[in-house]
Amino acid sequence: MSKQTLSFQAEVSQLLHLVTHSLYSNPDIFLRELVSNASDACDKLRFEGLNDSALFEDAPNLDVRVAFDTDARTITITDNGIGMSAQEAIDHLGTIAKSGTKDFMSHLSGDQKQDAQLIGQFGVGFYSGFIVADKITVESRRAGLPVVEGVRWTSGGTGDFEVETIERSARGTSVTLHLREDASDYLDRWKLKSIIGKYSDHISLPILMQKEEWDAEKSAHVKLDEWEAVNSANALWARSKKDISDEQYAEFYKNLSYDTEAPLAWSHNRVEGSTEYTQLLYIPAKAPQDLWNRDRKAGIKLYVKRVFIMDEAEALMPAYLRWVKGVVDSADLPLNVSRELLQESRDVKAIREGNTRRVLAMLDDMSKDVEKYTGFYAGFGAVLKEGLGEDFANRDKLAKLLRFASTAGTELTSLADYKARMKDGQATIYYITADNLAAAKNSPQLEVFR
Numbered sequence: 001m002s003k004q005t006l007s008f009q010a011e012v013s014q015l016l017h018l019v020t021h022s023l024y025s026n027p028d029i030f031l032r033e034l035v036s037n038a039s040d041a042c043d044k045l046r047f048e049g050l051n052d053s054a055l056f057e058d059a060p061n062l063d064v065r066v067a068f069d070t071d072a073r074t075i076t077i078t079d080n081g082i083g084m085s086a087q088e089a090i091d092h093l094g095t096i097a098k099s100g101t102k103d104f105m106s107h108l109s110g111d112q113k114q115d116a117q118l119i120g121q122f123g124v125g126f127y128s129g130f131i132v133a134d135k136i137t138v139e140s141r142r143a144g145l146p147v148v149e150g151v152r153w154t155s156g157g158t159g160d161f162e163v164e165t166i167e168r169s170a171r172g173t174s175v176t177l178h179l180r181e182d183a184s185d186y187l188d189r190w191k192l193k194s195i196i197g198k199y200s201d202h203i204s205l206p207i208l209m210q211k212e213e214w215d216a217e218k219s220a221h222v223k224l225d226e227w228e229a230v231n232s233a234n235a236l237w238a239r240s241k242k243d244i245s246d247e248q249y250a251e252f253y254k255n256l257s258y259d260t261e262a263p264l265a266w267s268h269n270r271v272e273g274s275t276e277y278t279q280l281l282y283i284p285a286k287a288p289q290d291l292w293n294r295d296r297k298a299g300i301k302l303y304v305k306r307v308f309i310m311d312e313a314e315a316l317m318p319a320y321l322r323w324v325k326g327v328v329d330s331a332d333l334p335l336n337v338s339r340e341l342l343q344e345s346r347d348v349k350a351i352r353e354g355n356t357r358r359v360l361a362m363l364d365d366m367s368k369d370v371e372k373y374t375g376f377y378a379g380f381g382a383v384l385k386e387g388l389g390e391d392f393a394n395r396d397k398l399a400k401l402l403r404f405a406s407t408a409g410t411e412l413t414s415l416a417d418y419k420a421r422m423k424d425g426q427a428t429i430y431y432i433t434a435d436n437l438a439a440a441k442n443s444p445q446l447e448v449f450r
Contacts, residue, residue: 032199033125041081133177202235281326287379
């Protein structure tokens with residue numbers, strides 16, 4: 001096929017301007033999206049390779065490589081996944097939000113569909129490259145096609161794109177971003193590595209970058225021929241509970257929350273049903289300084305298929321549990337088109353309710369250890385009471401968790417314990433509210449009882 005110049009679908013040229021200028025609030029997102037797409041392509045090859053091992057050719061080890069060229073002002077994200085044919089490049093890259101993955105999933109049925117759950121569906125992610133680039137070049141060859149059937153796709157993100165046939169020995173896809181002048185700060189290994197660490201650290205594939213060393217003569221960092229993984233490629237919450245030690249859970253909490261103390265308790269569960277997700281939730285040992293600020297965002301981190309989406313997903317935890325830390329990793333959630341906001345939906349509501357039930361169950365278990373629960377309640381009890389007025393569905397569960405001072409002794413008591421020691425014939429419970437225990441004890445309203 002000789003070089004062709006084709007026009008984007010009408011919606012694409014209109015939406016590309018929106019993608020570049022409005023859709024993503026954080027320009028760093030482009031790397032998350034392109035690495036996610038590369039990971040998806042590798043997952044897709046792994047899946048198709050179950051039936052046809054020849055697709056792996058002579059490169060069975062799958063990875064994603066991120067490279068940059070300061071002189072050429074380019075960043076290149078390369079995968080050795082399934083790749084694209086010339087027609088697929090025209091179909092997928094020239095159509096906004098047409099995900100090859102989504103199309104691929106629609107052709108599966110039965111058990112295959114379950115096997116392919118790892119494969120993501122990120123429609124407009126590719127176009128996020130135009131946030132930082134004024135030109136994108138994609139070179140690809142689909143696994144199983146001859147070397148001479150590679151394809152090069154080029155566009156400046158305006159009204160058209162060019163497609164031509166090339167020779168490409170490597171299976172998979174390379175996406176090269178030709179950076180705009182105002183995006184020069186991305187031509188830096190530390191910058192790219194830190195973005196990968198934030199958004200793509202737990203992707204199961206190794207993400208590789210070239211090693212660098214300082215050259216004193218040139219007074220600059222020089223690239224070496226050696227590549228190293230810059231992500232952990234390991235999501236603790238995705239592992240089986242029996243393979244994780246208490247020390248590993250505690251260490252993960254400290255990294256997650258920047259807390260120096262180990263958590264009081266945690267709960268790690270995989271929830272299956274109409275909504276599939278994994279939750280790893282922690283109860284801190286001490287209340288944060290901004291506990292009383294109801295405008296502070298919740299501490300739950302949201303991932304979708306191990307790809308980091310947002311730091312503080314408020315929709316996944318009620319306000320009175322804003323002190324809970326943890327991770328929720330969903331198989332699929334309805335995000336807005338830029339994947340930076342959650343859309344309120346049945347799935348989001350189900351996850352929020354599941355998280356709430358789990359935290360209340362943890363507290364119920366903890367309440368059996370009086371000393372431990374008393375310590376927890378001293379820090380968080382007053383905030384827990386907010387739930388009585390907010391969460392009518394769980395009022396009975398919350399009421400069991402509340403503790404009160406009593407004239408019967410110095411220890412806090414639950415309503416159930418108070419009722420258990422009521423004297424025969426006692427039909428009334430008297431209570432008083434005050435700013436603190438000392439003020440309550442000195443209330444003139446108690447004089448008649450004395």
